[in-house]
Amino acid sequence: MSATEAATAPLGQPIRRKEDQRFLTGSGQFTDDVSLANQTYAYFLRSPHAHATIRGIDTSRAAQASGVVAVYTGADLQGVNGLPCGWLITGTDGKPMNEPPHPVLAQGKVRYVGDPVALVIAESAHEAKDAAELIDIDYELLPAVTHVEDALKSGAPQLHEPAPGNRCYTWAIGDKGAADAAFAQAAHVTKLDIVNNRLVPNAIEPRAAVAAYNKAEDSYTLYVANQNPHVERLLMTAFVLGLPEHKVRVIAPDVGGGFGSKIYLYPEETAMVWASKRVGRPIKWAAERSEAFLADAHGRDHVTHAELALDRDGKFLALKVQTTANMGAYLSTFASCIPTILYATLLAGQYTTPAIWCEVTAVFTNTAPVDAYRGAGRPEATYVVERIVHQAAHEMGIPQDEIRRRNFIRSFPYQTPVALLYDTGDYDATLDEAMELADVKGFEMRKAEAKSRGKLRGIGYASYIEACGIAPSNIAGALGARAGLFEAGEVRVNPTGSVTVFTGSHSHGQGHETTFAQVVATRLGIPFENVDVVHGDTGRIPFGMGTYGSRSLAVGGTAIMKAVDKIVAKGKKIAAHLLEAAESDIEFKDGKFTVAGTDRSKAFGEIALAAYVPHNYPLATLEPGLDETAFYDPTNFTFPAGTHICEVEVDPDTGAVKVVSFSACDDFGNIVNPMIVEGQVHGGVAQGLGQALLEHCVYDRETGQLLSGSLMDYALPRADDVPAFKVGTKVTPCTHNPLGVKGCGEAGAIGAPAAMMNAVMDALAAAGVKHLDMPASPHRVWQALHAARA
Amino acid sequence: MPVPLSLTVNGKAVRADVDPRTLLVEFLRRNLGLTGAHVGCDTAQCGACTVLVDGRAVKSCNVLAVQLPGASVTTIEGIAGRDGQLHPMQAAFKECHGLQCGFCTTGMVMSALDLVQRHPNPDEQTIREELEGNLCRCTGYHNIVKAVRQGAAAMAK
Numbered sequence: 003m004s005a006t007e008a009a010t011a012p013l014g015q016p017i018r019r020k021e022d023q024r025f026l027t028g029s030g031q032f033t034d035d036v037s038l039a040n041q042t043y044a045y046f047l048r049s050p051h052a053h054a055t056i057r058g059i060d061t062s063r064a065a066q067a068s069g070v071v072a073v074y075t076g077a078d079l080q081g082v083n084g085l086p087c088g089w090l091i092t093g094t095d096g097k098p099m100n101e102p103p104h105p106v107l108a109q110g111k112v113r114y115v116g117d118p119v120a121l122v123i124a125e126s127a128h129e130a131k132d133a134a135e136l137i138d139i140d141y142e143l144l145p146a147v148t149h150v151e152d153a154l155k156s157g158a159p160q161l162h163e164p165a166p167g168n169r170c171y172t173w174a175i176g177d178k179g180a181a182d183a184a185f186a187q188a189a190h191v192t193k194l195d196i197v198n199n200r201l202v203p204n205a206i207e208p209r210a211a212v213a214a215y216n217k218a219e220d221s222y223t224l225y226v227a228n229q230n231p232h233v234e235r236l237l238m239t240a241f242v243l244g245l246p247e248h249k250v251r252v253i254a255p256d257v258g259g260g261f262g263s264k265i266y267l268y269p270e271e272t273a274m275v276w277a278s279k280r281v282g283r284p285i286k287w288a289a290e291r292s293e294a295f296l297a298d299a300h301g302r303d304h305v306t307h308a309e310l311a312l313d314r315d316g317k318f319l320a321l322k323v324q325t326t327a328n329m330g331a332y333l334s335t336f337a338s339c340i341p342t343i344l345y346a347t348l349l350a351g352q353y354t355t356p357a358i359w360c361e362v363t364a365v366f367t368n369t370a371p372v373d374a375y376r377g378a379g380r381p382e383a384t385y386v387v388e389r390i391v392h393q394a395a396h397e398m399g400i401p402q403d404e405i406r407r408r409n410f411i412r413s414f415p416y417q418t419p420v421a422l423l424y425d426t427g428d429y430d431a432t433l434d435e436a437m438e439l440a441d442v443k444g445f446e447m448r449k450a451e452a453k454s455r456g457k458l459r460g461i462g463y464a465s466y467i468e469a470c471g472i473a474p475s476n477i478a479g480a481l482g483a484r485a486g487l488f489e490a491g492e493v494r495v496n497p498t499g500s501v502t503v504f505t506g507s508h509s510h511g512q513g514h515e516t517t518f519a520q521v522v523a524t525r526l527g528i529p530f531e532n533v534d535v536v537h538g539d540t541g542r543i544p545f546g547m548g549t550y551g552s553r554s555l556a557v558g559g560t561a562i563m564k565a566v567d568k569i570v571a572k573g574k575k576i577a578a579h580l581l582e583a584a585e586s587d588i589e590f591k592d593g594k595f596t597v598a599g600t601d602r603s604k605a606f607g608e609i610a611l612a613a614y615v616p617h618n619y620p621l622a623t624l625e626p627g628l629d630e631t632a633f634y635d636p637t638n639f640t641f642p643a644g645t646h647i648c649e650v651e652v653d654p655d656t657g658a659v660k661v662v663s664f665s666a667c668d669d670f671g672n673i674v675n676p677m678i679v680e681g682q683v684h685g686g687v688a689q690g691l692g693q694a695l696l697e698h699c700v701y702d703r704e705t706g707q708l709l710s711g712s713l714m715d716y717a718l719p720r721a722d723d724v725p726a727f728k729v730g731t732k733v734t735p736c737t738h739n740p741l742g743v744k745g746c747g748e749a750g751a752i753g754a755p756a757a758m759m760n761a762v763m764d765a766l767a768a769a770g771v772k773h774l775d776m777p778a779s780p781h782r783v784w785q786a787l788h789a790a791r792a
Numbered sequence: 793m794p795v796p797l798s799l800t801v802n803g804k805a806v807r808a809d810v811d812p813r814t815l816l817v818e819f820l821r822r823n824l825g826l827t828g829a830h831v832g833c834d835t836a837q838c839g840a841c842t843v844l845v846d847g848r849a850v851k852s853c854n855v856l857a858v859q860l861p862g863a864s865v866t867t868i869e870g871i872a873g874r875d876g877q878l879h880p881m882q883a884a885f886k887e888c889h890g891l892q893c894g895f896c897t898t899g900m901v902m903s904a905l906d907l908v909q910r911h912p913n914p915d916e917q918t919i920r921e922e923l924e925g926n927l928c929r930c931t932g933y934h935n936i937v938k939a940v941r942q943g944a945a946a947m948a949k
Contacts, residue, residue: 022886025894026878028828028868032895035827128813206832206840206929207895258830258895259929291833511893511930677889681935685892688932713837713927721923721933726916750932 013524016677019516020534021509030256033210033227034288041212042071044274044287045130047120047137048296049112052146052368052706053159056110056119060138064122067136069129072281074121074273076107082276085267085332086241089339090482091171091364099171099364102162104332104371106242106269106276112141113161113331114368115701115708116296121273123281127288146368146706150305150326153365161331161366168366170329170338175346175420176359181311184320184357188311192394197775198382200303200328200699201692202710203375204718205510207258208294213274214284221249222278226271228254229264229508230548231540233485237267237335243276250275254538257510261689262374263298264510265550266335270297295711300699301375303328304341304382310390316400318409320357323349323386327364327372334373338364343481344379344469344551350418351387352429352465352643353409358419368706374550376689376751377468384466388756389763392462396767402463402760403433403442406645410465415737422469424641431732432644432667433465439665439728440647448649448662458652459662460765463645464756470745471556471640471736488635489553490544491562493522493569495628497614499607500532506546507558508538511685512747513678514554520674521559521741525566527593528606544631552745555674556640560739564632572628573609579620580604580612640736640744644668646687646753648761654769657784659695659762665728666753671736671744679746683729686750692719693751694758698777717777766790799863801826802870810857817841817852820867828868828898832927839926842899843867849906851925868898871905880946881905881939890939892930900926900936908944916941 024030061073084103091099103109108119120137124130145159152158153168161168185191212225222245228234231252238252239245257264274285289297305326311319327341346360395405407430416424442461449459472478475486492504503522507514519533526533536542546558570590577595578585587598596603604612612619613628649662666683673679696717700709710716717723735742755776762778763771770790774782794809801824808823820826820843829852832840836854843852844866871879878886881904891897900923907914907922914922919940920933928936 016889018886019889021894022891023878025891025897026868026882026885026901027872027876028826028898030828030894032827032830034831035821037822128811204929205893205895206838206927207830207893208832256894258832259893261929288831291835291838513892681889681892681931684932684934685930686932689929691932712835713833714835718927718929719932720927721937722917722920724920724933726937727932727934 012520012530013674015675017516017520017530017675019513020519021513021515032207032256032258033212033225036212036225036255038212038214038284041284041286042123042125042281043127043130044285045122045127045134046118046270047122047134049108049115049117049119051112051141051143052115052148053144054112054141055144056108056112057140057142059120061120063136064133067133069125070133071123071125072277074107074277075119076105076109079106079276081244082106083242085269085272086237087333087338088335088484090484091173091338091342092482093171094174099338100165100169101333102164106272114370115706116370117331118269121277123277123285148367148369148701148706149703150328150365150367153367161368165366170333170364170366172361172363173342174359174361177357177419178359180357181320181322181359185311188319189314190312190398192310192390192397194308194390194393196306196386196389198302198304198306198385199693199776201301201375201697202295202699202716203261203263203298203301204294205259205261205263208289208291209264209268209298210288211271211274212284212286213271213278215278215282217282222275223251223253224271224275225253225255227257227264229257229260229510229550231508231538232506232545233548234267235540238272238275242272251541254508260510261376262301262378262550266299266373292712295716296708297370299334299371299373300330301372302382303372306386308386308390310394312394312398316398316405316408318353318355321349321355323360325360325362327362328367328369329364330367330369330371332371334371337371337373339482340374340379345383347420347422348380348383348467348469349387349420351384352411352467354411356419369701376686377748378551380468380748381752381755384464384752385756388464388466389759392760392763403437406433406463406465423638425638425737426734427641427643427669428732428734429465429643432669435667435730435732436645436647436665439667439730440649440663442647445649452651458654458765458768460650460761460763462648462757462760462764464753464760465645466753467641467643468748468752469639470552470642471636472551472553473639474637475635487547488633489558489561490546490631490633491558491565492544492631493562493565495569495610497611499528499610501526501528503533503535503562504543505535505537505558505562506543506548507554508549512549512554517555517674517678518559518562522562522566525563526606527591552642552747555741555743556736556739556745557634557636559741559743561632561634563740564634565630568630568632569628575624576609576612576619577604580618637738640671642668642670642744642746642749644749644753646757648757650758650761650765652762652765652783654787657780657787659778659783661691661725661758663728664725666750667730667732668746668749669732669734670746672733672742673731680729682746683750684727686748687727687754688719688724689751690754691724691758693776694755695777695779696723795858797858797861799860799865801865802867812856812858814857815853816855816857816860819857820852826867826869830895830898832895837927838896839903840896840899842902842926844902844905849903868901881943884943884946885939888935888939888942890931890936896926896928900928904940904943907940908947912944912948914941914944
């Protein structure tokens with residue numbers, strides 16, 4: 003369907019995206035495409051060591067080098083605070099988490115390979131990089147620790163004085179006593195030790211920034227590849243640089259993928275804003291891919307022990323989980339809440355497990371900071387739950403779908419034992435549909451056929467749930483959030499009746515310019531083409547919290563809806579005046595304000611014009627203009643859920659795992675644009691496939707050197723690693739937002755790793771393999787097969 | 793010491809004095825303001841910078857501008873019609889939702905054009921193998937593969 007055909011009722015239609023024209027013609031404007039007159043170029047010299055004391059830095063030779071404008075080190079940043087963490091976790095000991103300083107440029111010590119030490123500003127990027135080689139740094143090497151288990155050992159190298167034992171916190175949720183009691187009654191206990199492998203987000207656009215200072219206005223403009231420009235500005239001005247917020251404009255233009263990694267306030271752009279005033283010229287920086295590997299916030303990196311208690315029918319009685327989570331060298335912006343609030347609260351999954359207890363210890367290591375990466379805590383939770391459910395079913399001889407069905411939650415609202423209140427869902431429906439898509443009935447035949455070729459086939463399920471639409475601010479605040487998590491939307495009706503929407507959400511691939519326009523056009527009954535969406539510029543949009551946690555439509559879209567409601571309410575007042583009727587008699591439908599029961603009406607455009615050319619207008623009682631802003635704070639999380647089923651074929655001779663098919667049935671609530679939703683699922687599943695089969699961020703356990711530091715060492719999924727996907731949806735509308743939407747951005751990355759690993763485990767079970775961690779690379783699979791044979 | 797260089801970019805003659813270490817992608821982006829070719833990596837892995845040089849797909853981050861005297865370079869900015877009408881391959885990417893953030897997209901389209909020259913009627917497996925040199929982190933490739941098939945079919949008409 004073309005956009006024009008769908009224009010009359012665009013909600014729910016696969017309308018082609020507004021943003022595509024500029025991206026397809028090379029006229030998108032990404033941060034590195036921004037060039038300002040007289041700009042200079044930045045290069046960050048980073049620590050080559052995982053852990054060292056800086057005894058001295060000599061920048062004199064670099065400062066004299068060709069083209070160099072300035073060289074700054076940590077010593078120059080007097081009065082600049084460290085980067086803050088946005089979420090305070092209170093430990094089981096009742097004490098706040100240990101929060102060591104996170105300097106913008108290293109202060110006396112470096113704590114991971116890639117830790118920024120100096121900023122070189124030069125006339126060209128080449129000259130800045132060349133000059134950085136002339137900086138002499140006298141490092142005294144210290145022993146490094148990269149693995150969480152090593153970091154907790156007595157005698158381990160210590161990263162921060164304020165974090166004894168390298169501990170950030172130990173935190174727990176749930177009723178341990180109830181769980182222990184249930185285990186004592188269990189007919190069967192399944193135990194699982196698993197690692198959730200560390201990942202590097204790898205948005206294809208590396209981070210970039212352009213910072214400029216305007217002396218006449220004493221103001222700053224920062225272009226930055228970022229998912230939440232207002233949050234970036236607030237953190238940078240109020241917490242780090244001490245600048246007045248209104249004197250800094252942050253613009254996140256087209257952003258080439260985020261996946262969480264561009265949420266955070268990073269040292270680089272902070273140092274650049276600071277330096278832009280000192281050098282008096284714009285400064286531009288674009289990270290190289292190597293820097294992205296070294297210094298973007300990484301994801302996952304959990305080590306977990308889990309135990310599931312079941313009765314003899316396979317009903318879950320209790321779940322106990324102990325996780326050690328790697329924070330990296332410093333606390334990134336939201337690092338502390340990922341393995342706690344966004345992880346342990348999801349351990350009920352889709353099941354009625356009555357008692358759940360989870361304890362999480364967060365640990366500092368000499369590695370890059372770890373923070374939210376697509377799914378953020380929820381893939382880790384799903385991985386624990388669905389791997390242990392798979393194993394329990396295998397041990398007890400219960401079919402994989404059957405054990406899930408025996409434990410599904412079917413009555414809503416449902417209060418889990420780990421804080422969340424699920425509002426709605428239909429887990430049987432998504433499981434049934436996924437099994438249809440996956441042709442589960444034909445699996446045994448396909449398995450036999452594969453066996454005749456010497457191949458091992460396996461099938462794996464993951465019935466996941468996620469908490470999205472982040473978040474009710476009061477609940478988040480009670481859990482330690484240091485920010486609100488509402489969203490803002492402004493709907494500006496122009497005098498001729500077209501509409502410009504300003505949103506605090508940020509699109510970096512999600513297609514908000516299209517989806518949000520569909521919502522507004524439908525509600526106002528005006529052509530889709532007459533609605534444009536503006537985002538990503540603190541100078542234009544109201545204060546909003548940005549895009550992450552699959553929140554944009556559920557929270558940002560609702561804010562826009564509420565602003566539209568205000569527009570309609572005001573429009574009715576104007577129409578009542580023009581039509582000489584009572585306001586209560588005015589109905590608004592299909593873009594027309596009508597006196598109920600009559601044919602007297604005013605079109606939306608006529609009302610808009612009257613609001614801005616108020617010659618005949620109730621000026622005594624009503625302000626002119628038609629421009630409304632709304633802030634929306636959600637009353638609950640949303641709970642997208644579904645079942646993903648993966649079928650793999652393993653070549654026992656090479657250990658290679660081929661994903662033969664991948665079927666996903668998801669319940670995202672109501673869907674505004676099914677084309678975009680499917681695309682989100684595809685992308686998420688591919689990232690999940692990456693985690694399960696290919697991607698692995700590895701530090702040398704002794705030296706702390708990053709071994710997987712380029713796209714030649716770190717296996718990002720390529721087109722021929724990935725199958726075509728089968729995607730279906732079921733709908734139970736969210737009960738607490740007016741659009742009935744739940745969010746779809748992370749589901750693929752949440753369900754896929756568990757489904758894929760369960761498929762691999764299923765394939766390898768016949769060969770006697772009992773344990774395998776991600777990624778199921780050929781090397782690991784081959785080793786596991788040979789170990790099992792021996 | 794700058795070196796004189798003349799070549800053709802999107803059908804127009806270009807003359808410039810360039811620093812010998814200037815990469816083609818830097819020359820296009822900085823000297824000519826053609827920012828459609830993107831830099832996504834430093835190891836010639838991601839393909840976001842792909843352009844056509846004398847009709848063949850080349851990763852413009854992996855070749856020096858001075859290596860290409862007299863060459864004819866086509867970038868994403870040079871393939872749509874003069875009236876702004878999208879090239880059939882561009883149109884297919886839009887129609888099939890073969891792009892999300894748009895960063896890898898320009899390189900994908902240029903690679904697809906090269907692919908279609910060699911495989912006018914490519915099947916799914918051929919497309920997946922041929923796109924090995926172009927990374928996308930958003931789409932899972934599903935709709936890119938669809939788009940390339942559809943674009944190839946449209947180009948054959």
